[in-house]
Amino acid sequence: MEFKYIGKDIPRPDAVKKVTGKAFFLADIKLHGMLHTAILRPEYAHAKIISIDTKEAERCDGVVKVVTGKGCNFRYGDNIRDLTPMAVDRVRHIGEPLAAVIAENPYLANQAMKKIKVEYEPLPVYIDAREAMKKDAMLIHENSGEFWHLPGIGPIPGTNIANTYTLKKGDIEKGFKEADVVVEGEFYYPYGSCAAIEPHGSIVWFHEDKTIEIWSSSICPFIIREDIARVYGLPISDVRVHIPELGGCFGYKSDITVEQTIAYIASFVPGRPVKWVASRKEDFTSTLLGHGIRTIMKIGARKDGKLTALKTTVYQSAGAYADTAVHILIGATHNSTGVYEYPNCYLEGYSVYTNTPPVGAYRGYGHEETQFATERLMDILARKLNMCPFELREKNYLGPGKKTSLGENLWESNGDVKKCAEIVKNIVFSKPKPKQDDDYYYGRGFAGLMKSPKGAPFSSKGCYLKFNVDGSVSINMSGAEVGQGLRTVVRQVAAETLKIAPERIRVYTEIDTQFSPWEWQTIGSMFTIQGGRAVVRACEKAIQKLKETAAQVLRCDVDMLGYDGEYVFLRHDPSASVAVSQIAQGYMCENGMTIGEVVQTTSDCRLPRYSNPDANGQGTMGVSYTFGAQACEIRIEKKTGKIIIDHFVSSFDVGRVINPKQLRGQVVGGVMMAVGATLYEEIKFDSQGKILNPFFAKYRFPNIKDAPRKYTVEFVETPEEIGPFGARGIGEHPVIGVAPAILNAIYDAIGVEFYEIPVTPEKIKQALAEKEMI
Amino acid sequence: MGTKINFTVNGVKRSVEIQGWERAIDVLRDYLDLTGTKKGCDDATCGACMVVINGDAKKSCIIPASKLDGAEVVTIEGLCKGTELHSVQKALIDAGAVQCGFCIPGIVMELYALYTKNIDATEDEITDKLVQHFCRCTGYEAIFEGAKLAQKYLKGRRI
Numbered sequence: 001m002e003f004k005y006i007g008k009d010i011p012r013p014d015a016v017k018k019v020t021g022k023a024f025f026l027a028d029i030k031l032h033g034m035l036h037t038a039i040l041r042p043e044y045a046h047a048k049i050i051s052i053d054t055k056e057a058e059r060c061d062g063v064v065k066v067v068t069g070k071g072c073n074f075r076y077g078d079n080i081r082d083l084t085p086m087a088v089d090r091v092r093h094i095g096e097p098l099a100a101v102i103a104e105n106p107y108l109a110n111q112a113m114k115k116i117k118v119e120y121e122p123l124p125v126y127i128d129a130r131e132a133m134k135k136d137a138m139l140i141h142e143n144s145g146e147f148w149h150l151p152g153i154g155p156i157p158g159t160n161i162a163n164t165y166t167l168k169k170g171d172i173e174k175g176f177k178e179a180d181v182v183v184e185g186e187f188y189y190p191y192g193s194c195a196a197i198e199p200h201g202s203i204v205w206f207h208e209d210k211t212i213e214i215w216s217s218s219i220c221p222f223i224i225r226e227d228i229a230r231v232y233g234l235p236i237s238d239v240r241v242h243i244p245e246l247g248g249c250f251g252y253k254s255d256i257t258v259e260q261t262i263a264y265i266a267s268f269v270p271g272r273p274v275k276w277v278a279s280r281k282e283d284f285t286s287t288l289l290g291h292g293i294r295t296i297m298k299i300g301a302r303k304d305g306k307l308t309a310l311k312t313t314v315y316q317s318a319g320a321y322a323d324t325a326v327h328i329l330i331g332a333t334h335n336s337t338g339v340y341e342y343p344n345c346y347l348e349g350y351s352v353y354t355n356t357p358p359v360g361a362y363r364g365y366g367h368e369e370t371q372f373a374t375e376r377l378m379d380i381l382a383r384k385l386n387m388c389p390f391e392l393r394e395k396n397y398l399g400p401g402k403k404t405s406l407g408e409n410l411w412e413s414n415g416d417v418k419k420c421a422e423i424v425k426n427i428v429f430s431k432p433k434p435k436q437d438d439d440y441y442y443g444r445g446f447a448g449l450m451k452s453p454k455g456a457p458f459s460s461k462g463c464y465l466k467f468n469v470d471g472s473v474s475i476n477m478s479g480a481e482v483g484q485g486l487r488t489v490v491r492q493v494a495a496e497t498l499k500i501a502p503e504r505i506r507v508y509t510e511i512d513t514q515f516s517p518w519e520w521q522t523i524g525s526m527f528t529i530q531g532g533r534a535v536v537r538a539c540e541k542a543i544q545k546l547k548e549t550a551a552q553v554l555r556c557d558v559d560m561l562g563y564d565g566e567y568v569f570l571r572h573d574p575s576a577s578v579a580v581s582q583i584a585q586g587y588m589c590e591n592g593m594t595i596g597e598v599v600q601t602t603s604d605c606r607l608p609r610y611s612n613p614d615a616n617g618q619g620t621m622g623v624s625y626t627f628g629a630q631a632c633e634i635r636i637e638k639k640t641g642k643i644i645i646d647h648f649v650s651s652f653d654v655g656r657v658i659n660p661k662q663l664r665g666q667v668v669g670g671v672m673m674a675v676g677a678t679l680y681e682e683i684k685f686d687s688q689g690k691i692l693n694p695f696f697a698k699y700r701f702p703n704i705k706d707a708p709r710k711y712t713v714e715f716v717e718t719p720e721e722i723g724p725f726g727a728r729g730i731g732e733h734p735v736i737g738v739a740p741a742i743l744n745a746i747y748d749a750i751g752v753e754f755y756e757i758p759v760t761p762e763k764i765k766q767a768l769a770e771k772e773m774i
Numbered sequence: 775m776g777t778k779i780n781f782t783v784n785g786v787k788r789s790v791e792i793q794g795w796e797r798a799i800d801v802l803r804d805y806l807d808l809t810g811t812k813k814g815c816d817d818a819t820c821g822a823c824m825v826v827i828n829g830d831a832k833k834s835c836i837i838p839a840s841k842l843d844g845a846e847v848v849t850i851e852g853l854c855k856g857t858e859l860h861s862v863q864k865a866l867i868d869a870g871a872v873q874c875g876f877c878i879p880g881i882v883m884e885l886y887a888l889y890t891k892n893i894d895a896t897e898d899e900i901t902d903k904l905v906q907h908f909c910r911c912t913g914y915e916a917i918f919e920g921a922k923l924a925q926k927y928l929k930g931r932r933i
Contacts, residue, residue, distance in 0.1 A: 011867065018875025019863040019882060021810015021850035028809035105804075107795050196910055197814040197822055198876040247812070247876025248910045280815040483874025483911045661870040665916055669873065672913030696819035696908065704904045704914040711915055 005495040006725050009661040010502050013487050014245070014509070023245040026201040026217040031273045034203070035064055037265050038109035039276065040099040040116050041286060042091040045689020046126075046140070046355040049089055050119035052099055057115040060101075062108035065268050066116070068099045074231050076260050077323030078223055080149040080162065082141060083358075085264035091120075092140055092320035094689050095285030095357045100265045102274055125689040129294065129315040129352035132160040140320060140353040152612050153326050160353040162322030165330045167347040167617030169405050175309025175344025179300025183381045188756040189291045189369040189739070191317075191683035193284050194362050195701060196482075198247020200287045201277035202259050204266035211238045213273075216259050219249050219480035220521035224259045225513050231260070232267070243511040249482035250673065251361030252288040254523045255324040284694035288324055289683055290362025292317035292354075293332055293369035299342075299377050305385055305392045307343075310405075312336040314349035314370060317356060324360035326351050331454035332366030334617065337405045338374035339417050339448040339627055340396040345405045347617070355689045361523060363673060364735045367451050375447035375740030376755070379747065390425055393448055394418065398627070404452075407618040410625070412718065415653035415728065417627035419716045421448055423651040427712055428631040433748075439638055443749025446631040447737035452622035453524040453729060457610045461531040462517025465494070465538040466600035467546070467584035471566070472504040475535070478511050478519035479527045484731050485662040486527045492658055493532045493724045497539035499565030517602065525729030528658065529624055530605045532724030537603035549583040549596025608722065624720060626728050628652035630671075630737035632708070634745045638773075641764030643679055643746070645708040650737075653716040655728040663730060668711045670734025676702035678739040678757050700758075779843040783808065784852030796839035798832075799823050802849060810850035810879045814908065821907035824880035825849045831887035831903070850879035853886060861927035862886050869920030873911030881907050885921055889928050897922070 017023040054066040069086030077083045086097045099116050103109035126132035132140065137160055141147075145157025153163045176182065203215040212228060221241035229236040246253065258278070266274035278287065293316050300309035314333050318325035333349035382389035398404060400412045424446065434442045464476040475494055479486045487507045495502040508516070519531075547561045550568035554561070554576055562571040569577035578587065586596040611619040633647040650667050657663055680700035684692040693699045719726025743754045752767040776791035783806060790805050802808040802825065811834055814820035818836040825834045826848040853860040859867070862885045872878055881904070888895055888903050895903075900921050909917060 009870075012872060014875070015867045015872045016859065018872050019859065019867055019878055020854045021808075021879045023875050024809070025812070025876065027813065028803075030807075107793075194910075196874070196876070197820055197908055198812070198874070199814065246874060247814075248874040250910060280817070280820075485873065665870050665873060665912055668913035668915045669911045670913075673910060695817050696815045697817045701819075701908050703906075703908065704901055704918065707914045711913065 003496055003725070005492050005502055007657050007660065010488055010492050010659060012485055013491060013507055014481065025198055025245045025247050026215060027277045029203060029215055029244060031203065031205070034273045034275055035102050035104065035269060036106040036109050037100050037102050037262070037274050037276045038106065038113040039097045040113050041095050042098050042118070044091060044120050044122050045094040046123040047091050047120035048123065049087060049091065050121055053117040054099065057101055057112040060108065060112035060115060062104040063101055063112045064104070065102040066099065067102065067265050067268050072264065075147065076227050076231055076256065078227065078255055079326050080147050080154060080323045082144065082147045083260065083321045083323055085260040093355050093357050094691060095282065096320065097261045097286070102265060102269055125355045125687070127317065127354055127356060127685050127689060129317040129350060129354060132352050132354050133350065140355065161350055162318050162353050163326040163329065163351040165333050165349045165617060167334050167345060167405055169407065169618065170344035172309055172311060172344050172346035176300045178302065178308040180303040181381065181384050182298060182300050183377050183384055184298035185373065185377055185380070185755055187295045187297065187373040187376065189293045189372055190757065191292045191356065192290045192362065192677050192681050193683060193699065194250035194252040194290055195699070196248030196250055199278040199280055199283040200253065200258050202262040203273050203275045204263045205273035206267055206270040208271050210234065211240065212263065213240045214259060214263065215242045215244060217246055217253055218243060218259065219246065219254050219482060219523065220256065221478065221511050221513050222518055223521055224256055227256050227260065228263055241513045243480060246480055246482045249480070250363045251290060251365065254361045254521055257287050257360065280696060281694045284683065284699065285357055285691055288360030289319065289357050290359065291369055292356070292359050295336065295370045295373040297336065297373040297377055299381055301381055301385065303385065305387050305395045307340055307396045309344040310337055310342040310347070312347045312370065316349065316351045316359065317354040318351040319354055319356045319358035321358045322351050322353060324358055327454060328359065328361065328366040332370045334405050334621065335367050335452060336370035336374060338371045339398050339450040341398050341402040342405065347405060356685065363670065363732045365454050365524065365732060368674065368736045368739060371449055371736055372739045375737065376743055379744045389446065393421065397448065398450065404622055406621050408620055408622050413721050414625050415627045415655065415720065416716055416718050417448055417450065417629065420627060420651040420653055421629040423714045424629040424631045424649050427649045428633060428647070440635040441638065441749040443634050443636070443745040444631065445741045445744030445748055446629065447740040447744065448629050449733065449736040450625055450627050451525065451733050451736060452625055453526045453607065455524040455526055455607065455610065456520060457612060459520040460604045460606045461519045461527065461534050462602065462604040463534040463538040464517050464602050465542055467542060469581065469585045471581035471584055472506070473498060473500060474506050476508045476516055477531060478516040479531045480511065480522040484666060485659065486531065488662055489528050489532060489658050490535055493535045494539055496725065497536050498542070517604065525731035525733065528727050529723040529729055530607065532727060533722060534603045534605040536724050537605065538601045541601035541603060542599050545597050545599045545601065546580060546583055549587050550578050552595050553578045553583065553587050624722055624728055626652060626654065626730060626733050628733055628737065630741045632741050632745050634742065634749065636746070636749050636764060641761035641768065643759070643764065645675060647710045647712065648708040649712040650734055651714040651716060652730060652733055653718050654730050655720040655723055656717055656726040657715050658727055663715065664713050666730055667713045667734040671711065671738055672702060672707055674735035674738030675706065675708065678742045678759065680706065680758050682758050777840065779840060781842045781845045781847060783847045784849060792839045798834040798837040798839055798842050801839045801842060802834060808849050808851050812876055812879055814876065821884070822877050822880040824883045826883055826887045829887065829890065831884045850882055853882065860886065861931060862889070862924040865924035865927050866920035869916045869923050871912055871916040871920035877907055877909045881917060885924055889925060893925065893928055895925070
């Protein structure tokens with residue numbers, strides 16, 4: 001297929017505003033009469049609140065109101081309503097909102113906040129899921145059984161378990177009986193932070209007419225609108241949410257996070273907007289963390305390398321509130337097969353309440369945490385079988401005719417992992433690796449990967465399209481542009497479908513629930529697929545409307561007409577035509593009489609047949625997969641234990657490349673983020689639940705000197721059936737294979753098996769010392 | 775009662791009353807509405823707040839506002855002439871270095887200061903400057919390429 005605009009490096013429509021400092025983010029917004037709030041966080045990660053004394057704070061300069069959670073009688077959440085906007089009688093993690101000061105400026109609010117006095121009665125603290133699951137563990141939520149939750153998920157009353165998920169495929173006992181070899185291991189992907197450079201923030205304004213207006217650094221305005229409306233007893237249409245530019249998301253600005261807290265605070269000062277912007281410390285302690293996932297995995301295989309069985313147990317330390325965590329656990333569990341077919345699976349997962357900040361989405365949404373185990377074990381299994389690891393993988397890759405753990409059939413259109421693996425293998429492994437020298441050990445590692453969207457069955461993405469009278473087009477959608485470049489994708493897909501130059505298509509900037517079409521939320525790497533399909537649909541409807549008007553003008557039937565972006569014409573005699581600009585808002589006859597519709601259309605797009613899990617935990621919960629492979633060449637410095645990534649190679653079957661430059665940017669950015677998780681980043685807690693490193697100076701955020709010396713990115717294009725022009729999702733995928741590829745390379749270099757990340761230079765040095773290699 | 779400070783921002787003389795707690799970034803963003811300078815951390819680590827003060831790139835989040843008195847400040851708002859982008863801005867766009875855009879103003883100011891002083895900066899010197907800037911989106915590849923492209927554009931202009 002020949003494309004005019006798809007596959008081209010069309011420039012980002014938002015680049016100039018961003019590079020001139022004129023893109024407006026949440027922190028940049030000023031409103032008339034705006035107040036500021038500072039939020040007090042507790043001294044203990046788990047404690048009863050005996051008393052809160054706000055008197056002194058109330059007397060401070062510039063203070064308008066001091067707010068506590070006393071008397072707050074509602075809970076909120078999208079999946080499990082276990083959250084309160086402010087601690088009521090107990091604090092459950094170190095970043096929980098405990099009280100707030102509303103003042104004329106942020107400085108005065110902060111000064112007054114320090115005068116609030118709190119008396120606590122400390123309670124036992126649980127950092128890890130398995131500690132909190134012990135029989136004698138204190139309940140973090142005594143009434144968890146009473147929480148509203150979506151059907152099919154929910155807490156087990158009388159325990160700290162917030163949700164469980166079990167998937168059964170085939171007969172696991174039979175599978176392990178058939179196995180000649182079994183490998184197993186326990187793997188840990190620790191707490192991390194998405195750490196977008198823009199911290200979270202919100203402004204909430206309770207208007208005198210009882211409507212509520214919100215601005216937030218969020219990717220889910222419609223969820224916020226619905227949840228706030230429910231809590232305050234308003235029609236959803238009376239809550240208006242604006243989303244300004246977003247300075248990165250990577251997961252933790254999805255779902256409802258800080259908005260209910262700021263709304264609760266603002267509800268005490270109706271008539272005035274209240275603004276809060278997280279400090280970096282609060283962004284770590286009081287929004288959402290990522291991961292906290294421990295995977296215990298056992299794989300059975302025959303001598304010939306054919307996989308027979310997979311048993312996975314996933315423990316997710318979900319944090320003090322599990323609303324945002326539960327679906328990650330489900331995704332982590334059923335995707336723990338990685339890119340391989342197992343005839344027999346028993347996969348179980350536990351989301352467990354802990355006294356840590358809530359875990360939420362992090363780029364990859366459960367996939368990297370458990371496929372870390374899969375891909376490490378694949379190398380270990382190959383060694384046990386004395387088989388080439390590539391041959392072992394090739395024998396078991398998912399592909400046409402195979403079934404996923406969920407029981408979904410795969411077809412050629414789902415993509416080709418073998419091709420991706422072949423490309424990566426040829427680039428990294430076709431020549432011998434360097435021998436160790438005085439300064440370095442050298443290693444190479446590989447990982448295959450797959451990702452399903454992990455969304456919701458009701459998820460959809462809408463598109464409003466209007467033709468302007470000059471034939472230019474305006475498109476309004478609710479995909480949150482967090483940097484991934486979806487505005488460019490919209491523009492290119494629309495340009496290709498409408499056969500109009502991209503410069504004549506203007507895409508939306510901010511999202512505003514008053515004007516923007518409904519979208520569930522921009523998650524799961526699904527915008528290109530779902531949003532792109534919605535764009536195609538809206539464009540096709542518009543072309544149809546143009547033709548309907550043209551049919552009246554040209555006096556023929558609609559199906560006899562052609563369209564080329566500039567004209568609608570008779571297919572058998574193109575000399576009979578009418579310009580699009582003459583019919584875009586109806587056709588005006590010489591006497592002024594006007595016929596035909598104004599060309600403006602709406603559309604949306606769901607994932608076809610997406611379902612909730614059945615009794616076996618199976619169903620159509622994947623629908624659209626992206627497969628890929630990643631590999632790296634590393635050097636380990638003998639003196640320091642430092643790992644240098646000389647080359648990181650990624651290949652994905654993206655279905656169709658829409659914008660090569662943006663796509664490469666997504667992939668290398670994702671790789672870097674996961675290199676950070678693999679080698680440097682970890683949120684560290686002490687035994688009392690305090691975060692030891694909630695600062696960039698101590699949370700080891702990767703910088704330019706940590707970047708791989710060279711990135712190679714290659715794409716395979718096996719068109720898929722749902723996405724526009726065959727395109728599929730890619731946003732999260734580049735993080736999935738990074739940790740196992742690097743850890744497999746570490747083994748290749750020094751023969752040490754690591755099962756946890758981050759693998760810091762200290763850990764390498766210790767391992768080398770133990771092996772007497774230094 | 776506050777203290778008055780007088781300084782030049784993007785070529786315009788400004789006079790601002792400060793209370794004493796403000797940092798340079800607060801004056802620029804909150805008092806002068808120059809919100810292109812961004813705040814990404816609490817401890818002068820991320821580089822998003824970089825502005826040029828008396829010719830040097832400085833993190834505006836740790837400089838007490840009083841130090842601005844008498845200074846000559848250039849912020850991101852001062853680089854683009856009408857609709858004509860500065861070469862550094864143009865290069866970063868052309869290289870695909872702009873994703874979410876939150877770290878970009880700081881990087882632009884860093885490179886602007888670097889190349890104003892030393893248009894022949896080596897790759898190592900460029901990296902030593904960029905290491906002060908955190909970016910979560912790009913993996914730094916396009917930023918580095920953009921930095922080199924900016925140097926090329928600027929040299930091309932000079933000839």
